[in-house]
Amino acid sequence: MFEDKRVVEVLEKYRALWSIEHALSLMGWDSETYMPSEGVRGRSIASAELVLLHRRLLLDNIAPIVEKLVDSETLNLYEKAIVRVLWREVEKIRKVPERIHYELAKLRVEASKVWRNARPKGEFNVFKPYLIRIFELKREEAEHLGYYDHPYDALLDLYEEGLRDKDVKAIFSSIVPTIKRVLERVLGEGYYPRAHMLENIEYDVGELERVNREILNILGFPWSKGRLDVSAHPFTTGLSIWDVRITTRYEGRDFRRSMFAVIHEFGHALYDLQVDEKFAMTPLEGGVSLGVHESQSRFWENIIGRSLAFTKIVKPIIDKHLKFTRDFDIEEIYKYFNIVRPSLIRVDSDEVTYNLHIYLRYSLERMIVGGEIRIDDLPEIWDDMMEELLGIRPSNPSEGVMQDIHWSITAIGYFPTYTIGNLLAAQIKATLDREVGKLSQLIESSMFDSIRSFLRGKIHIYGKLYPPKDLIVKSLGEPLNPEYFNKYLEDKYVYKVT
Numbered sequence: 373m374f375e376d377k378r379v380v381e382v383l384e385k386y387r388a389l390w391s392i393e394h395a396l397s398l399m400g401w402d403s404e405t406y407m408p409s410e411g412v413r414g415r416s417i418a419s420a421e422l423v424l425l426h427r428r429l430l431l432d433n434i435a436p437i438v439e440k441l442v443d444s445e446t447l448n449l450y451e452k453a454i455v456r457v458l459w460r461e462v463e464k465i466r467k468v469p470e471r472i473h474y475e476l477a478k479l480r481v482e483a484s485k486v487w488r489n490a491r492p493k494g495e496f497n498v499f500k501p502y503l504i505r506i507f508e509l510k511r512e513e514a515e516h517l518g519y520y521d522h523p524y525d526a527l528l529d530l531y532e533e534g535l536r537d538k539d540v541k542a543i544f545s546s547i548v549p550t551i552k553r554v555l556e557r558v559l560g561e562g563y564y565p566r567a568h569m570l571e572n573i574e575y576d577v578g579e580l581e582r583v584n585r586e587i588l589n590i591l592g593f594p595w596s597k598g599r600l601d602v603s604a605h606p607f608t609t610g611l612s613i614w615d616v617r618i619t620t621r622y623e624g625r626d627f628r629r630s631m632f633a634v635i636h637e638f639g640h641a642l643y644d645l646q647v648d649e650k651f652a653m654t655p656l657e658g659g660v661s662l663g664v665h666e667s668q669s670r671f672w673e674n675i676i677g678r679s680l681a682f683t684k685i686v687k688p689i690i691d692k693h694l695k696f697t698r699d700f701d702i703e704e705i706y707k708y709f710n711i712v713r714p715s716l717i718r719v720d721s722d723e724v725t726y727n728l729h730i731y732l733r734y735s736l737e738r739m740i741v742g743g744e745i746r747i748d749d750l751p752e753i754w755d756d757m758m759e760e761l762l763g764i765r766p767s768n769p770s771e772g773v774m775q776d777i778h779w780s781i782t783a784i785g786y787f788p789t790y791t792i793g794n795l796l797a798a799q800i801k802a803t804l805d806r807e808v809g810k811l812s813q814l815i816e817s818s819m820f821d822s823i824r825s826f827l828r829g830k831i832h833i834y835g836k837l838y839p840p841k842d843l844i845v846k847s848l849g850e851p852l853n854p855e856y857f858n859k860y861l862e863d864k865y866v867y868k869v870t
């Protein structure tokens with residue numbers, strides 16, 4: 373697979389980088405799970421030093437060889453992919469002046485700290501100077517990276533290789549009208565409720581943990597290669613194809629939140645675990661992009677987890693452990709899993725409204741980056757747009773413009789990957805229905821092994837071998853097509869097809 377002598381040399385040198393990434397991931401996982409609070413004092417130094425070492429090794433040992441291979445015609449598919457992935461990393465660093473990298477790294481730490489303190493009090497003015505500087509620097513970064521039509525192109529590409537502003541624009545002009553139509557219908561009809569009593573019932577944390585573990589058993593989580601732990605915000609850390617860890621949280625009531633977090637993170641974990649073993653410890657290990665990764669988590673969480681078929685599978689498990697669910701029939705549990713309620717908070721939003729939250733963030737980000745609006749006016753514009761899209765208005769910046777961590781950690785251009793994930797998940801479902809058999813029947817027969825191997829063959833096995841857009845065409849037969857998501861929403865929420 374890897375024959376070219378220079379590529380083999382690169383891979384040998386890459387092993388040290390991989391090891392640093394491995395250590396950083398483990399340290400990151402530990403910081404969110406078991407590290408004692410004062411441990412952060414040493415941990416932040418250790419991770420900053422390792423990041424610097426990683427960068428030095430990449431630029432000094434790997435970049436000079438990769439640079440000579442960029443235009444090579446003699447490399448095979450696998451070798452070319454190695455060069456593509458590493459060259460992207462090198463260019464992200466080399467094209468941008470050191471002072472911008474340095475200031476952004478510093479701002480990331482400071483601004484997120486300021487944001488964390490100012491958010492609960494809704495003090496936008498305290499956070500504002502940081503946000504202004506972050507957007508200025510990201511705009512500068514975009515100029516250095518280069519772009520096609522809009523500086524936002526450059527920022528999108530940092531998170532989703534090849535994604536451009538015109539792609540995102542086309543996606544939203546397809547889905548926003550459908551979402552609005554479906555939402556109006558759902559709210560008028562009331563079949564999918566705006567609230568459910570089960571949201572308020574307290575659960576026993578130990579019992580819910582047993583539910584979560586049983587669900588992971590059914591889905592096929594390999595415990596010899598993974599763990600489930602607890603953190604403030606659920607996440608997945610892939611350390612290698614043999615060690616992937618997921619977390620969830622236990623808030624005490626509304627048990628579906630903890631359960632769906634587990635199913636979501638299972639989807640992320642499965643992707644990392646099912647990459648071709650030949651790519652282990654190479655630059656091709658792991659998922660190809662944030663959007664494709666999110667398609668896997670959303671596929672398991674929403675398309676499988678919130679289906680009627682899955683509700684039937686999971687009902688005996690929750691009844692056994694939580695007991696209070698025994699008073700509700702399958703349809704009631706299904707409705708509870710699928711509450712549709714316009715919410716001010718993105719992370720609390722449902723399948724129907726979620727992408728409107730992303731549309732809002734996308735619109736604002738690209739207007740700021742494009743110099744069309746000023747940060748001073750941001751809270752007002754946010755609230756107006758929220759009202760226009762969802763019919764509700766934040767009373768405070770903490771439930772409006774200040775709710776997400778992303779901007780404070782300089783992640784501009786990140787949000788659209790969530791929508792890519794939601795849309796791609798629906799497209800994958802359509803492909804599976806067509807090529808393997810109806811998903812709802814596979815779920816009802818607990819044929820999760822068939823679903824896992826379908827996803828492995830279509831997406832997981834390739835790791836980063838193909839750029840995301842090429843992978844989608846190769847595996848699904850056409851580029852990302854928002855119509856599958858529109859149809860999925862209408863089938864489920866308007867026609868009640870299960």
Ligand code: MG
Pocket residue numbers: 636640666669
């Ligand atoms: Mg996710």
